Amino acid sequence: MVMACMMSALKKRESGWNGMNRRKHAFSVSLALLLALLLVISGCSSNKTNVTNENTTNSPTEAPTEGAATEEPAKLPRVAFVYIGPPGDGGWTFEHDKGRLYMEEKLGIKADTVENVPESADAERIITELAQNHDVIFTTSFGYMDYTLNVAKKFPDVKFLHTSGYKTNDNMGTFFGKNFDASYLSGIAAGKMTKKNIIGYVGAFPIPEVIYNINAFMLGVQSVNADAKVSVVWTNTWYDPTTERQAAVSLLDKGADVLLAYQDSPATLQAAAERGAMAGGNDSDMTRFAPEAYLTNPIWNWGPYYTKTVQSVIDGTWKSEQYSGSLADGMVDIAPFGPSVPEDVKTLVNDTKAKLISGDLSVFTGPIKDASGAVKVEEGKTLTLDEILIMDWFVSGVEGTIPK
Amino acid sequence: MEIVYQMLLAAISSGTPLLFATLGGILIERSGIIQLGAEGLMLMGAVTACLTFVQTGSLTVALLAVCGISILLGCIHAFLSVSLRANQIVCGLAMTLFGAGLSAYLGKPVSGLPVPRAVPKLDMPWLEAVPFVGRIFAHLDVLTWFSFVLVIALHLFIHKTSWGLHLRAMGDSPATADVMGIRVQAFRYGYIVAGSILIGIAGADLLLVYSPTWTEGMTTGRGWIAVALIIFARWNPIRALFCAYFFGALDMLGFRIQLIGSEIPSYFLKMIPYIVTILVLMFLGWRNRNKPSGSPEALGIPYIREQRF
Secondary structure, eight states: OHHHHHHHHHHHHHHTOOSSOHHHHHHHHHHHHHHHHHHHHHHHHHHHHHHHHIIIIIHHHHHHHHHHHHHOSSOOOOEEEEOSSOGGGSSHHHHHHHHHHHHHHHHTOOOEEEOSOOSSHHHHHHHHHHHTTOSEEEEOSGGGHHHHHHHHHHOTTSEEEEESOOOOBTTEEEEEEOHHHHHHHHHHHHHHHOSSSEEEEEESOSSHHHHHHHHHHHHHHHHHOTTOEEEEEEOSOSSOHHHHHHHHHHHHHTTOSEEEEESSSTHHHHHHHHTTOEEEOSBSOOGGGOGGGBOOOEEEOOHHHHHHHHHHHHHTOOOOOEEEEOTTTTSEEEOOOOTTSOHHHHHHHHHHHHHHHHTSOOTTBBOEEBTTSOEEEOBTOBOOHHHHTTOOOOBTTEEOOOOO | OHHHHHHHHHHHHHHHHHHHHHHHHHHHHHTTOOOOOHHHHHHHHHHHHHHHHHHHOOHHHHHHHHHHHHHHHHHHHHIIIIISOOOHHHHHHHHHHHHHHHHHHHTGGGTTOBOOOOSOEEEOGGGGGSTTHHHHHTEEEHHHHHHHHHHHHHHHHHHHSHHHHHHHHHHHOHHHHHHTTOOHHHHHHHHHHHHHHHHHHHHHHIIIIIOOBOOTTTTTTHHHHHHHHHHHTTTOHHHHHHHHHHHHHHHHHHHHHHHHTOOSOHHHHTTHHHHHHHHHHHHHHHHTTTSOOOOOTTTTOOOOTTOOO
8 A cells, every 4th residue: 555655656757857957846745655555554553443442342242142032032241351462461451341241251241351441531531431342341441430420421321330449420430359368478488488578569559549459568567567667659650661661660770679569560570580589469360471480469359249240230230339358258369379488488378368258357557657757647546448548647767758 | 699690691582673673774774775674574574474484383494584585675775775766764664564464364374373492492501611601602692692703794894894895975965875885775675674683583483483472563673763763873783792692781780670579669660771872872872972874874865876966
């Protein structure tokens, strides 16, 4: 196509070549050619986005859905997922995609997915497009909250489910889990494994979700190792392996020998493995990326929730709620330990996990001091879930700053 | 001392992709062609390296494939800017857009896959005995060493050989070079292709050494920084080395400032490389205000034999 354009422009040039005004002519021809080329290229690129959109939203998946819909009189809901990264990220989106596959298998539905959707006005456009021909839409990143709500108001018949947010509507619910329990457990493992008592934590954004996980992690560390400190750096991105890696390397340079990352990719684990440090990521079992260096980390298990939710839509019993999973129902868990983690650490973590499930132990029980030394939670008191979800301070022992 | 050593090492590791891209750009611009396609070429180099290395597991095959793709893209660029005499700025932008779009499309299947360590390190423990600098050079990878060799080779080539003289003549006054018997068009093709290969290797280095996972748009502006570095380095390979490492260090500085425990919000720290780019540009502009810019005289002007402009 590009070549064709060039050839035609070339011919044009040759046919009009014998004039005295050569220079001007050559310039205008080259300009025309470039415009043509740019058009072709921009055409190509927009074609490409269309193609990917079709790939992800329509082509392989929608055909069977329609087929199923025509065969069965009881119409199955058309389900769509909006992802922040690619399903191959090995973390957050990977787990959501696993949950989608689980739900598809259980219910016999083919869902559509759109990946790499930025948390910007683009998200609203894509959710709007999906809302026009779907019945249930899962938007799986915090930053989609307002866009999902805007679209939910415009499409009252479509059910929207948003991950980790706090805004709801009659047709928009939220879902998330108490992953701080799992962060506490990985903190115990990290506190046991560190030799230098310097632990690094790569945080995505200074928002409550990340802050309370860092705090829970620190409390877990302190429960077994009073001397260890946790240093935090912010990357200001959920998924950017290059930046995550730089952050991890700067922590390793500071002397950290155990790293954890609240990020979507295994870049931190990979960087730690190269330096002989131990690390965990987030969201998903990351053993395969660096088995020897792998500690553990909180993981998600979305499949049963997706299945239950879509089933309730089929049954007509769905209503808007703010669902919060936990260790008990399995939405939150910690990944299997890496081979380098000794038995006694595994036993200790598993015992603590049992206590958290039974309710004998809860993570944010006083006395808890913040980084400045002020008492934030008094002895004998426990923070409520609502209080945890708005946390904007670090517990003592965490080194880092929260931009105000 | 430890922190200086760490910063230097970090500067080298994040500066090496910049260095390759800058050297490639210098080679192209010295021949008189503006090079703005670095971002696209780097992305294409990175995605090609990822696809071929994941498929074959061989570094040689991956690098050969990167060279192949870069030659192809270089030929397109040369065809547009030399044969068709298209506006070189638009040409370069077109290459960037083209490379960014195509690499995102091709990279779909490998997006997010971890790429195993590909580039071997040259471990030379005996070098550690050399005070200070020894430790830095003792454990660098092959591509980094290649970039050192390349800097010196290009410097000698451009300034000490008759071919280099021809190259500079072509960039300063293609008509004169033509009269001297140098085949300007053919050599420009050659230098664009050679430079494109280096820029492609910059992308491969970024992926295989620095950040071993393909992500859409993973260069995040490094190609543009390389374009600016060509000007900072004033088209000189030796200066390019220092400029690239300077910017490599800036890239890593933000996290280290966070770790010192400063109260500067991390959002501002992320802007450091870009703010410094502006400041350095202003400073150099001021310092060199009475000097020639070092830019090839005929940069950006298409050459047609016997045609007056």
